[in-house]
Amino acid sequence: MVTIKDIAKIANVSHTTVSRALNDSPLIKPGTKKKIIEIASQLNYTPNYNAKSLVTQRSYTIGLFLTSITHGTSSSFFVETVKGVNQIINQDYNLFVRGIDDIRYYSTIHNKRFDGIILMSQSEEDNDFIAYLKEKQIPCVVLNRDIGDPSIINILSNDREGSTQAVKHLLQNGHRTIGLVEGISGFKSSMERREGYLKALIDYNIPIKTEYIIQGNYDMESGYRAIERLLSLDQPPTAVFCSNDDMAIGAINAAFARGVNVPNDISIVGFDDIEFARYTNPSLTTVKRPIEKISTLGANKILQMMSSDNPSEMNGEKIFVETELVIRKSVKPLL
Structure with missing residues (x-):
């Protein structure tokens, strides 16, 4: 393995000069720096980060x-x-x-x-x-x-504001019975999105029905199971806000499996705007959260x-x- 000392010997300079040149130090003259870099390149020199860490007291x-x-x-x-x-x-x-x-x-x-x-x-x-x-x-x-x-x-x-915006979009489109598929219990994002859902309903004076709020797990399977439960109610909601897109995708698949059409029979909104959201059938209305x-x-x-x-x-x-x-x-x- 080529070392700094090898480069120093060929360039006829000290190994300290080589080290400074390779780290783009302003203390080294441009001509010397260029010569050292060219030699290092010709020798396929690879920095030893373990040694470098000892000198700089950094782990990189x-x-x-x-x-x-x-x-x-x-x-x-x-x-x-x-x-x-x-x-x-x-x-x-x-x-x-x-x-x-x-x-x-x-x-x-x-x-x-x-x-x-x-x-x-x-x-x-x-x-x-x-x-x-x-x-x-x-x-x-x-x-x-x-x-x-x-x-x-x-x-x-601002997850709370984004969730409020999503649910208000459903309300503005005439929906009055809106379900919620929550994220993992205890996660801050789950609480913020729940608060956003509740705020939108309160702002529109819509009664909050606990049977429309289903615990999810931020994965497709929990979205699938949640929609199965909501569709089994005597009066299923006309729309559902899922706390992330993965659960919304699971929800769309569950509706399809039961012969329920999205959006003609039930509307679904997600959160995150993952790449797959635009390729679902139908394409998913969602909140873009720029992770x-x-x-x-x-x-x-x-x-x-x-x-x-x-x-x-x-x-x-x-x-x-x-x-x-x-x-x-x-x-x-x-x-």
Whole structure:
């Protein structure tokens, strides 16, 4: 394996000069830098990040943590999260992805292992992990959930407003009996979307019927089962708001299996606007929640923190990324 010392010998300079040149140091003359880079390229030199880490006291690893990867995180949500972060994190860093529920001991998370952490938080249970990161002064950005801590950079969408907008779209189209398929119990997103649903009904003076509110699990199967239950009622709702698109897709399939037409017999609205939403039959009216954009902003912020001389002293901020109602063909006007 080619080392910095090999390059230094050929270039007739010190290995310190080579190291600085390869790290684009302004202390090295442009001509010398160009010569060293050309030699490194000809020798197919690959940096030894373990050695580099010892010198710089950095791990060159960024952690991307979710509340859980196996429980309550749909494949589309996971892909959008990783995709957004990966667009920004350059080749100088390794990206480590893990669910918090897979961590046995927080003591394995420390500054020598991670230069910074992006947390896609879905539950208040993550608060202990956030407190630990603050205590250990590990640069951290929290996405997706309002944590109410002004000292931390917090990036999220307004799920409650987006849900209200979705249900009001149904109300404006003449629907008065509207079901809700909830997300995982205890998840902040589930509570926010439920609150948005309830607010829309209250604003229109529509009675709230508990039998129309079904617990889901953020996966297609729970959406499928929920619609089966709603369609079995003596008076099924004319429309259903599903707290994410995966459950809405399951709901459309359940209706089809029972010979119920969407949207002629029942209208269905989702939340997230995943890629598959436009390809369902009918195409799904949903709320666009820009997870990829939120993740991209989070990655930019963590890089800014890591490049700061005192990342722990950077001011916290709350950034809202607006949701947007995307109208397609899964809602029938009853007016």
